[in-house]
Amino acid sequence: MRLISLLKQEEKFIDLVGRRPAVPLKDAIIESMEEAPKGTIFYYDLNEVREVNGSGIHEVIVKPLEWLYENYKSHEKFLILKNLSVEYDHLYNIQITCNKEKVSIIAQNDESYEVIGNKAGDALLELLNLTYLHKQVTARDLAKILDKKHTLIATHLTKLY
Known part of the structure; x- marks a missing residue:
């Protein structure tokens, strides 16, 4: 699995709140996905993320997922989430946005997983x-x-x- 870090080098954490700061991050994520070898499984370590809202989730999770869905036949690449925080309500906020946008993603914790989104x-x-x-x-x-x-x-x- 290949980590896609959501942080800039000097950052210790990031807030995925708002569309404007998340758009350049989304573009970098999709570029990284596009350049990776066929069959790559990417993951975000949400230990890097504190606050999230629907706009940030839409840019950083939903749009890359949509790109993966649209191009799956040519690249066979996948995205999962790891280490969702209870303290920052990651699951709740990501669930709401994924349900609204009709996408699903797997969140992995230790040896178990959960599907987020009802698609x-x-x-x-x-x-x-x-x-x-x-x-x-x-x-x-x-x-x-x-x-x-x-x-x-x-x-x-x-x-x-």
Whole structure:
């Protein structure tokens, strides 16, 4: 996994509040994603982030996610979040913005994860949970586990991907 630091060199933390200061950061993030090798998994360490609001989240999380969605066939790159802060209500604020913008992102904490945003839906979340549990699984394996048709599971996995 490759860290995308949200900090400038001299900073110890950042606030993702407001659109204006977040736009140059978003542009740098997308440029970094574009230049990375195919298959790269990026993450933001939210220990670097204190305050967040919808505008900052939209620029730094939603727009890069939209770029990834639009270009997934050519690059196979992904973004996750790590170390969400309870103190700064990261989960709550990111959840509201992701739901409003109809995107989902994975937040990883230690050995577990959480899907933020309701775009995925129950069927895809079930597949994600099984995939996470088994670490490596095929559509046939999942179809057998869930007693569903292979083609249905394959379609759902493509959406999840």
